[in-house]
Amino acid sequence: MKVVVLALVASVLAFAASNSTDPFAKIGQMVDNLLNSIDKFLQNLKDVLKAHMSSISRTLSVIMGLIGAVLYFSGISKYSGRSLIFGAILLYVLAEFISSF
Numbered sequence: 001m002k003v004v005v006l007a008l009v010a011s012v013l014a015f016a017a018s019n020s021t022d023p024f025a026k027i028g029q030m031v032d033n034l035l036n037s038i039d040k041f042l043q044n045l046k047d048v049l050k051a052h053m054s055s056i057s058r059t060l061s062v063i064m065g066l067i068g069a070v071l072y073f074s075g076i077s078k079y080s081g082r083s084l085i086f087g088a089i090l091l092y093v094l095a096e097f098i099s100s101f
Helices: 002-019 025-074 078-100
Strands: none
Touching: 025 078
């Protein structure tokens, strides 16, 4: 069994050595390509998440503002309505801050 593994490793090294001057150059290129593809994936994921978070935050801030306005101006709960309106304003500002990056 050891002889078979040794022969397999020797043949792989001989094949790598015959294709380039540095037998580990191809391995280095493969690792670089893998890291570049992971980096591109993470950049795209960040952009998509940023767009969705901004969109969801804007929508929720409008809904919170409307509910807060109804509660405040109808007199049902002035304190809760005022808090919802301030929260909606802060959430909208946060959404704009996220989308600016």
